[in-house]
Amino acid sequence: MQPINTEPATAAGKRTHEPTVFKYTTPKTDAPKTHVRLFRSDLMYAKIQVLKSGGENNLHAHNAQDGFWMVLRGKVKFYGENDKLLAELGPLEGIHIPRGAYYWFESSSDEVLELLQVEAVDLTARENLRLNGAERKNAMQPSINATQILP
Numbered sequence: 001m002q003p004i005n006t007e008p009a010t011a012a013g014k015r016t017h018e019p020t021v022f023k024y025t026t027p028k029t030d031a032p033k034t035h036v037r038l039f040r041s042d043l044m045y046a047k048i049q050v051l052k053s054g055g056e057n058n059l060h061a062h063n064a065q066d067g068f069w070m071v072l073r074g075k076v077k078f079y080g081e082n083d084k085l086l087a088e089l090g091p092l093e094g095i096h097i098p099r100g101a102y103y104w105f106e107s108s109s110d111e112v113l114e115l116l117q118v119e120a121v122d123l124t125a126r127e128n129l130r131l132n133g134a135e136r137k138n139a140m141q142p143s144i145n146a147t148q149i150l151p
Contacts, residue, residue: 001061001081001102001133015042024048026114044120048072051113056106059133062099064125067117069105070094074113078105081133102133 020039027034027050038046051074059081069078071089078086078095081102087095088108097103099122107113121128 026050026112042121043123044118046116046118049113049115049117051076051107051115053107057104058136059102059104061102061131061133062119062129063131064099064122064128065119066099066122067097067119068094069097069118070116072114072116074107074111075109076105076113076115077108078103102131104134 020041022038024036024038027036029050030052032052034050036048036050038048040046059079069076069089071091071093073091075088075090077088078097080086086103087093089095094116105115
């Protein structure tokens with residue numbers, strides 16, 4: 001599949017030699033989609049996406065990121081090219097999306113969806129790009145840092 005456009009993907013951060021301690025709590029927001037960043041290093045990052053009605057994303061792939069998704073709460077449907085159903089997942093079920101694989105997802109229940117997302121970045125890739133196979137459905141929501149909500 002050829003992307004309709006590309007944009008820089010969420011890159012990993014700087015290398016750190018110190019552990020990152022975090023605590024997750026469900027954010028109180030009316031936004032349809034919220035990202036809670038758990039940690040970020042030069043090789044990987046993790047966040048929890050919280051989706052309410054209308055928080056789905058568009059068909060896309062990442063050329064330099066392998067992704068792991070696990071449902072913490074709610075239900076989700078992951079789709080591939082031509083809206084092929086890849087998986088319908090509930091709590092503590094997940095999917096691995098290898099770099100280059102096109103996908104999109106949507107909440108599939110009335111319950112708020114909380115999805116753990118862990119991404120590993122291929123540092124040998126010249127660029128880390130998001131390859132959009134369809135126009136974005138909504139604007140990216142700002143992230144909340146979980147390290148900021150520690151007691």
